[in-house]
Amino acid sequence: MKPSKAVKIALEPRYTRFMKLLPIVFVALAFPGTAMAGKAFDQDDVTGRQLIEYLDHDSWRFRHDACEELADRKMIQAEAKLVQLVSEDPAERVRRQCLKALEHLGSAQLVPAAESMALNDGDPDNRRTALAIIEDDGSERSGPILGTIVAGDPDAGTRRKAAIILGKKAWRNGFDGLRQAALSDADKGVREAAVEALGRRPAADDRDTLVTCLDDTEEDVQIDAARALVKLGDRSVASVLRDKALDAKDSDVAEEFNEAAEKLGG
Numbered sequence: 001m002k003p004s005k006a007v008k009i010a011l012e013p014r015y016t017r018f019m020k021l022l023p024i025v026f027v028a029l030a031f032p033g034t035a036m037a038g039k040a041f042d043q044d045d046v047t048g049r050q051l052i053e054y055l056d057h058d059s060w061r062f063r064h065d066a067c068e069e070l071a072d073r074k075m076i077q078a079e080a081k082l083v084q085l086v087s088e089d090p091a092e093r094v095r096r097q098c099l100k101a102l103e104h105l106g107s108a109q110l111v112p113a114a115e116s117m118a119l120n121d122g123d124p125d126n127r128r129t130a131l132a133i134i135e136d137d138g139s140e141r142s143g144p145i146l147g148t149i150v151a152g153d154p155d156a157g158t159r160r161k162a163a164i165i166l167g168k169k170a171w172r173n174g175f176d177g178l179r180q181a182a183l184s185d186a187d188k189g190v191r192e193a194a195v196e197a198l199g200r201r202p203a204a205d206d207r208d209t210l211v212t213c214l215d216d217t218e219e220d221v222q223i224d225a226a227r228a229l230v231k232l233g234d235r236s237v238a239s240v241l242r243d244k245a246l247d248a249k250d251s252d253v254a255e256e257f258n259e260a261a262e263k264l265g266g
Contacts, residue, residue: 096129127155178198191216214229226256235265
């Protein structure tokens with residue numbers, strides 16, 4: 001029978017157990033009242049100036065917790081430094097916390113900082129966090145940035161999120177990237193999201209992309225493209241849909257193509 005965890009601890013040499021506990025003891029002595037709270041410092045014992053100084057601390061924990069406390073205190077005086085750290089801090093969690101701090105402060109620099117993070121941050125979670133801020137607080141000026149992301153971000157989930165936002169916001173100045181993703185993205189989920197986005201409010205310059213997507217290898221993409229073409233209302237596409245229905249192997253796709261053609265009067 002294997003000894004229980006409690007027995008193992010009891011048998012462990014005292015010196016070994018002491019050495020394991022030593023770092024905890026050191027933190028508790030160095031920062032009384034903070035070790036158990038999980039904070040790098042006692043937030044009730046620092047000034048705003050000290051918090052801003054902590055943004056240059058060697059420890060990511062100090063920088064992270066300083067960002068959080070500065071936001072809670074509405075310290076807009078730290079805005080410029082927070083913007084800098086969103087782009088430059090080596091710790092991804094600090095960069096993300098600084099962006100959240102700017103949001104909490106109601107900073108006018110929030111959207112530009114989020115755009116920079118969405119384009120350039122090395123962590124996909126950070127990029128998606130930035131996209132959520134752009135969705136909530138951005139404007140059409142963010143369209144080209146989202147178009148760049150949907151066409152070229154290395155993470156499929158991030159590309160898909162950018163496509164969804166573009167479709168919801170109808171920022172057509174980013175639709176070049178959306179059309180590129182619909183045609184050539186390696187991930188079927190991204191292609192489907194791109195076609196769905198185009199189909200929300202299709203325009204004449206989306207026609208050729210949607211027609212090409214009728215030949216996609218994924219049935220859902222083909223069906224979404226057909227529905228988008230119906231919404232576009234270009235009657236000349238009806239004959240194309242009828243022809244492609246003849247070549248479709250999937251019965252649902254063939255049915256959708258023929259119904260779309262009928263709705264277009266062909």
